[in-house]
Amino acid sequence: MSACYISIGLFASSITNNQIVAFLLALMIGIFFHFLFGMIAGNMTGWMGDIFQTLSLQSHFDSIKRGLIDSKDLIYFGSLIFLGLAMAELSISNRN
Numbered sequence: 562m563s564a565c566y567i568s569i570g571l572f573a574s575s576i577t578n579n580q581i582v583a584f585l586l587a588l589m590i591g592i593f594f595h596f597l598f599g600m601i602a603g604n605m606t607g608w609m610g611d612i613f614q615t616l617s618l619q620s621h622f623d624s625i626k627r628g629l630i631d632s633k634d635l636i637y638f639g640s641l642i643f644l645g646l647a648m649a650e651l652s653i654s655n656r657n
Contacts, residue, residue, distance in 0.1 A: 562622050565638055566591050568645025575649040575656075594618040594641075 566587075573587035574580075595618045602613035602620075614620055618641075621634040 562618065562638065565594070565618065565641045565645070568642045568649070569594075572645045572649040572652065575652040 569590050570583070570587040573590065574583040577583050577586065594616070598613050598617040599619050602610045602617060604610075605613060615637075621637045624631055625634055
């Protein structure tokens with residue numbers, strides 16, 4: 562989970578030159594993945610609720626916290642890390 566937040570922070574830092582804006586952007590994206598997707602999923606039913614529950618970082622971490630290491634959770638965290646790092650690399654390469 563820490564690596565996910567670090568990759569989100571690297572991406573936010575790569576798209577802006579201001580450290581405060583990068584921090585606030587990373588914070589908002591992190592809050593969105595950690596809390597808001599779970600809250601949205603709790604208020605929705607059906608397949609839309611399932612999609613938002615799948616996007617929630619908290620639901621994937623809860624199963625790992627209980628000691629259940631599932632491949633879907635590892636794939637979720639790995640893909641979020643890869644996505645954050647790839648977008649940061651793309652942003653930096655477009656700048657140069």
